[in-house]
Amino acid sequence: MSSSRRIGNAEIAERLERTADLLEIDGANAFRVRAYRNAAEAVAAHAESFSAMVERAADLTELKGIGKDLAAGITALVREGALPALEELSARVPLGLLDVVQVQSVGPKRAHTLWQQRGVTGLDDLERVARAGRVADLPGFGEKTQAKILSGIEAVRRRDGRARLGDADALVRPLLALVEGAPGVKRAGVAGSLRRGRETIGDVDLLAAARDPAPVMAALRAADGVREVLGSGDTKTSVLLTGGLQVDLRVVPEAAYGAALVYFTGSKAHNVALRQLAIERGLKLSEYGLFAHDDEDPIAARDERDVYAALELPWIAPELREDRGEMEAADEGRLPELLTLDDIRGDLHWHTTWSDGADDVERMLEACAARGYEYAAITDHSQALRMTGGLDAAKLARQWEALDAAERERGDAAPTLLRGLEVDILKDGRLDLDDDWLERLDIVVASVHSYFDLAQADQTERIVRALGHPSVNVLAHPTGRLLGRRDGFDVDLDAIFAAAAEHGVAIECNASPYRLDASDVHMMRAVRAGCTIVIDSDAHAAAGLDDMRFGVLTARRAWLGVDQVLNAWPLERVRAFLGRSGR
Ligand code: DGT
Ligand code: CA
Ligand code: CA
Ligand code: ZN
Numbered sequence: 001m002s003s004s005r006r007i008g009n010a011e012i013a014e015r016l017e018r019t020a021d022l023l024e025i026d027g028a029n030a031f032r033v034r035a036y037r038n039a040a041e042a043v044a045a046h047a048e049s050f051s052a053m054v055e056r057a058a059d060l061t062e063l064k065g066i067g068k069d070l071a072a073g074i075t076a077l078v079r080e081g082a083l084p085a086l087e088e089l090s091a092r093v094p095l096g097l098l099d100v101v102q103v104q105s106v107g108p109k110r111a112h113t114l115w116q117q118r119g120v121t122g123l124d125d126l127e128r129v130a131r132a133g134r135v136a137d138l139p140g141f142g143e144k145t146q147a148k149i150l151s152g153i154e155a156v157r158r159r160d161g162r163a164r165l166g167d168a169d170a171l172v173r174p175l176l177a178l179v180e181g182a183p184g185v186k187r188a189g190v191a192g193s194l195r196r197g198r199e200t201i202g203d204v205d206l207l208a209a210a211r212d213p214a215p216v217m218a219a220l221r222a223a224d225g226v227r228e229v230l231g232s233g234d235t236k237t238s239v240l241l242t243g244g245l246q247v248d249l250r251v252v253p254e255a256a257y258g259a260a261l262v263y264f265t266g267s268k269a270h271n272v273a274l275r276q277l278a279i280e281r282g283l284k285l286s287e288y289g290l291f292a293h294d295d296e297d298p299i300a301a302r303d304e305r306d307v308y309a310a311l312e313l314p315w316i317a318p319e320l321r322e323d324r325g326e327m328e329a330a331d332e333g334r335l336p337e338l339l340t341l342d343d344i345r346g347d348l349h350w351h352t353t354w355s356d357g358a359d360d361v362e363r364m365l366e367a368c369a370a371r372g373y374e375y376a377a378i379t380d381h382s383q384a385l386r387m388t389g390g391l392d393a394a395k396l397a398r399q400w401e402a403l404d405a406a407e408r409e410r411g412d413a414a415p416t417l418l419r420g421l422e423v424d425i426l427k428d429g430r431l432d433l434d435d436d437w438l439e440r441l442d443i444v445v446a447s448v449h450s451y452f453d454l455a456q457a458d459q460t461e462r463i464v465r466a467l468g469h470p471s472v473n474v475l476a477h478p479t480g481r482l483l484g485r486r487d488g489f490d491v492d493l494d495a496i497f498a499a500a501a502e503h504g505v506a507i508e509c510n511a512s513p514y515r516l517d518a519s520d521v522h523m524m525r526a527v528r529a530g531c532t533i534v535i536d537s538d539a540h541a542a543a544g545l546d547d548m549r550f551g552v553l554t555a556r557r558a559w560l561g562v563d564q565v566l567n568a569w570p571l572e573r574v575r576a577f578l579g580r581s582g583r
Contacts, residue, residue, distance in 0.1 A: 006051040007078055009043050015083050016040035016070075018098065022089040024108035025097050025115065036085075038065040043074070054078040096122025104152030105145055113138055124482075127153050131540060133358050155243035157484055162200035163245050164483050166513025166550055169194065171245055172204050175223055179249065182219040184210040186254045191264035195318045197553035199483060199516045203246035205264050213251035220249050256288050258303040263287035269323035270316075277311055277327065285311075319556040338556045341549050343568040346375035346415060349422065349445050349476060349508065349536030350545065354399050355380035356388035358541040361406055361417075367542035368415045375571045377418035377443045378403070382432040384424040385449055391421065393437050416571055418442040422476060427451045429465030431472070438471035443578055445508070445536075447476035452489045460492040464499045473578050474534055475500055477510040477517040493522060494529065501530035504579070506566050509535045509558075511551025512544070520557035527564050532577065534566040 020036035042065035043050060053060065055078075060071035077083040093115075099122060100111045106126075114120035117138060118129045126149065129135055136146040154167050163171075172190060180188045185208050189195070192205030210216050217237040221229050230238040230246070237249045252260040263271060264287070278285035282293065289298025290310050300306035305315045313330045317338055320326040329335050351357030352364055359367075361378060368376040380399070381390035391399060400419065407417060420443035424432040431438060431446065438444055446466050454462065466472060478496060479488025500507055507526040510517045515538070518526060523533055535551035537544055555565060562568040566577060 006049070007081070009046060009050055012050055012074060012077060013040040013044035015077060015086055016043060016074075019083060019086045019089060021098055021101060021108060022086070022093045025101065025111045026089060026093050027112050035067065035070065039070045039074075042066055050074060051078050094121035096125070099123045099156060100126050102156045103149055104155060105148045106152065110141070113140070123153055123156065131358070132356055161484065162202050163243075164513045165194070165197065165199050165201060165516070165553070166547065167243075168201040168204055168245060169513075169550075171225065171241055171243070172206070172247065175220065175225075175247060176206060178219050178223050179206055179208050179216060182208070182210070183215040184212050185216055186210060187257050189261065191261055192248075192266060195265050196267065196321055197319045197550075197557055199513075199519060199554065201245075203248055206247060206249040207257070207261055207264055208249065208251045209254040209257040210251050211253065216251050217249065220247070252287075254302070256298075256301045258305070258307050259285075259289040259298065259301040260287050261304050262307050265318050265321060267322050270321035270326070273323055273327045274311065277313075281311060283310070317556065319553060320559065322557070336559045337561045339552055339560050339562055339565055339568060341552050343562050343565070344373075344535065344548060344552065345570065346373045346377070346567045346574070347371075347537050347539070347545055347548060348375075348377040348418065348420065348443060348474065348534055348567055349379045349510075350376070350539040351380050351388075351422075352378060354378075354395070354402075355385070355390050356540060361403065362409075363542055364539070364545075365406075365410070365415065365417065367545050369413065371545060371548075373415040375418060375574065376415040377420040377445075379420040379422040379443070379445045382421055382423045384426065384432040390424075390432075393434055396421065396433075396437060420445055422447055423472075424449055425463060425466040427454075427462065429462040431466060431469055435471070438469070441471065443473050444471045445474040445476050446472045446505075448480055448489070452480055452486075454489070456490040456492060459489055460495050463491065463496055467496070467499045467503050467505050472503070472505055474506045474508050474536075476508045476536070476538070477515050478507060478522070479517050479519075481517050482514055483516065488517065493525065497526045497529035497531050500526070504532075504577070506532045506534040506577070509533055509551045509555055510538050511535055511547045511549075511554070512538050513547060513550050516550065516554050520554050523555060523558035523560065527558070527560065532566050533558075533560060533564050536567075 016036050017040040020033050023033045023036060042063060054075050060066050060074060061068055073083050073085055097111050097115055100106055100120060101108050114126060118134060120126045120129060130146050130150050135141050135149060136143045176188060176190060179185060188208040191207045193201050194204050208216050213234050217232050220237050220239060221232060225241050226239045227242045228240040230240055235250060239247050241247060250264060275285045278290060284291045284293060289301030290307050291298050300310035308315045314335060316326050316330050347368060350364060353360045365376060381388040383390045383392040403419060419441055421441055422445045425446050425448050426432055467475060481488035507518055509523055533555065535548065535555055537547045539545045566574060
């Protein structure tokens with residue numbers, strides 16, 4: 001019986017290629033791999049449709065590169081819609097490894113090693129073990145390869161859709177420095193969604209002020225990491241970076257920089273509202289400036305503040321420019337005083353080598369001190385997360401002995417160390433540690449790391465039950481989403497926020513750019529429900545503490561100020577919130 005849909009040569013070739021990839025990852029004989037690759041090439045290059053050839057029972061082995069086994073396989077694929085060798089391999093070799101071999105500097109051989117020796121079955125696994133430093137020590141890998149693999153994973157992920165805020169930010173910093181340093185540049189900055197701090201970025205918008213745009217455009221075109229120049233003229237240059245992210249650069253005269261910055265920062269909805277207001281005031285707003293009717297010279301254009309002021313508005317922070325009521329608030333003089341990174345006094349969620357962190361307690365505390373923190377809470381994983389080396393009571397007791405020693409060593413040096421644990425919420429809502437230990441902790445961060453696919457009612461009940469436990473202080477990453485990879489689990493967030501408010505549990509804004517969870521809109525709902533927010537880096541290494549700024553950006557997008565954010569408070573007030581005066 002022939003399958004209803006006739007399979008094309010390109011698709012047959014693709015299946016053969018995939019079979020070759022899986023064979024190679026599986027560690028198969030090189031000749032067999034080669035045979036599949038040759039066949040794929042032969043099929044792709046062949047003029048007549050293989051489906052038609054099978055239908056008229058042509059002898060496929062007469063074609064160069066196709067032996068008896070392959071001919072049988074292709075015939076089965078055309079007739080049954082499945083290639084037997086591929087079916088057999090797919091049942092055995094994790095298909096996620098096909099993504100893993102896309103990562104720069106991982107070929108099939110290395111994928112095989114990662115799979116067999118580290119249990120890697122996809123990009124997520126690969127990232128986890130690489131971040132934990134467990135790739136470098138594999139034979140033939142090393143630190144350099146591990147670092148390359150980590151950036152390669154980003155590149156593979158970015159290929160589809162929007163980039164994460166953190167990735168776009170990291171890629172753009174050197175480009176912005178280049179633009180700022182280009183001949184004749186008076187001012188330069190980031191605009192668009194990246195300036196507004198959105199959690200994902202469609203493309204990056206850069207703006208520069210210079211009389212002569214040519215050398216500025218040239219600097220971007222020649223930048224490291226530019227794969228392709230999509231277009232380049234006097235006012236705009238667009239390039240594609242190696243990972244697939246697009247960057248648009250506009251160059252304007254210095255006298256119009258402010259108006260252009262307003263325009264290209266957006267959002268579109270905010271711009272529309274601004275233009276409408278200008279019309280009501282008898283003015284005209286464009287990317288060139290704010291004009292009185294028929295005048296050639298603008299009333300305001302040089303600075304953003306001038307443009308807003310001429311519209312009789314205070315300057316509106318970019319994070320608020322989403323048409324979520326900021327125009328009315330500005331008009332009525334009730335814009336919030338937004339949180340800044342400087343307001344942050346401590347980080348209450350990070351990991352060490354006691355579970356899956358890369359740095360030890362001393363190193364993490366030093367890094368917290370370097371960021372000027374007054375307090376910091378160690379929060380390694382609890383035992384349920386076995387692959388992280390999570391802590392049970394016995395291991396926690398050992399950790400505390402080590403912390404005692406560390407504290408004796410440090411004396412009164414800032415930051416004050418709070419003893420915490422990131423305790424798993426079990427399937428039924430119980431916590432992954434005995435009550436007597438939970439009570440002794442300074443801070444209990446509760447989170448879901450398992451059973452993501454419970455029905456909404458069950459998931460909600462499970463979390464609400466955990467929030468009702470008297471020792472819980474924080475609900476970490478409340479939806480469990482991973483940006484660009486995994487949606488949050490199905491849960492009634494308003495019920496969760498109500499329970500959190502009732503029990504005095506803070507809702508976390510997990511600042512990792514992979515999570516940003518709670519999101520800006522979720523935080524708005526949480527605060528409206530009466531919850532306190534805590535912004536945590538969830539760092540798994542010292543450098544990860546810097547993710548705090550992405551959390552602050554996201555909190556600003558939620559209109560938050562110092563008063564709503566636990567870790568912007570002095571230690572005494574934090575302790576009062578945690579309901580513990582010390583052990
Ligand atoms: P993205 O790139 O999807 O993450 O989001 P944006 O906001 O960066 O959007 P993008 O890159 O298309 O445009 C940058 C800004 O330029 C946008 O926020 C507002 C402004 N803009 C672009 N096109 C228009 C338009 O057709 N009308 C108005 N009013 N503004 C526009
Ligand atoms: Ca953009
Ligand atoms: Ca753009
Ligand atoms: Zn964590």
